[in-house]
């Protein structure tokens with residue numbers, strides 16, 4: 001199906017990255033990232049061991065102009081070359097969300113462009129499509145600092161949640177356990193580096209929710225157990241062993257739940273090769289950067305007959321190219337939002353599942369919040 005080509009400016013300010021990007025989507029759906037600029041605020045938040053909302057919002061205000069200008073310059077298009085503006089409208093730290101969304105509204109108003117108020121999670125959901133041909137539908141594991149969920153993605157705006165965390169997100173667990181190991185913020189990459197020298201079989205850690213019939217996640221028991229073990233550790237080698245054991249336990253849980261979700265997804269997408277051209281599994285979000293996690297998920301997908309796609313690292317963590325693409329796909333379907341679109345601190349992708357199961361509160365908690 002052909003649709004009008006789109007060149008969209010994307011803006012992302014929902015957490016601690018100020019990001020802008022320009023993405024072009026051709027009439028047949030071919031995707032080209034013309035620029036993707038990410039200014040991380042990690043250094044500003046590191047002394048506090050996590051993201052401080054007020055500092056984040058202020059930093060977004062200070063840099064959004066320059067970052068957006070840089071993205072347009074690097075893309076080689078001016079405002080005149082754009083067909084739309086897409087800004088993250090939630091979920092996230094609302095002070096930051098408002099900065100990017102207000103900037104996007106101003107550009108849309110001044111240039112007479114359509115605005116798309118993008119759900120940040122929908123951005124992660126399409127992120128694999130930035131660098132590879134991944135057709136809808138696919139099964140998505142979204143694992144980041146604020147989110148941990150399995151979604152059946154039928155198309156843009158059509159996600160069904162199969163499972164979600166009942167306490168912490170996987171990235172949050174990485175960050176909090178890293179903190180108890182005395183590692184710097186953000187903890188995930190630091191823990192992965194320490195784990196490289198460790199023995200993953202050294203410490204037995206609880207296998208949370210193992211054997212449960214659903215696709216939900218839980219990491220709080222692991223966090224408590226790891227904190228107790230960490231207290232008694234003397235040597236660097238032992239800390240590396242604990243880091244490796246924790247990483248392996250998180251990867252195992254992600255793989256086990258994904259395996260269950262793959263079985264459910266395959267059953268609901270019958271026909272040769274899963275209906276349209278094969279069964280597809282996609283992992284996205286910051287935790288998808290972890291090599292042990294990727295390897296476990298890839299093996300699980302292979303065993304279930306699913307193809308496996310993980311976005312390149314730059315598109316795993318927060319970025320604006322994924323927001324621009326979500327916007328471009330919406331515009332191609334004729335969807336846009338009014339200029340009074342609200343910033344939403346909470347905004348589940350699958351509203352029906354979220355209200356039916358309110359214990360699974362999506363949104364940002366913990367170290368990233």
Ligand code: KG4
Pocket residue numbers: 015143144145146147170171172174175186187188189192285286287288289290291316317318368
């Ligand atoms: O997607 P993202 O940039 O932000 C959110 O939307 O939350 O994800 C950030 C999260 C953090 O919790 C960070 O520790 C985790 O992803 N992360 C990792 C790795 N790289 C980033 N966790 C484990 N191993 C990594 N290599």
Ligand code: ZN
Pocket residue numbers: 120124144285286317318
């Ligand atoms: Zn994110």
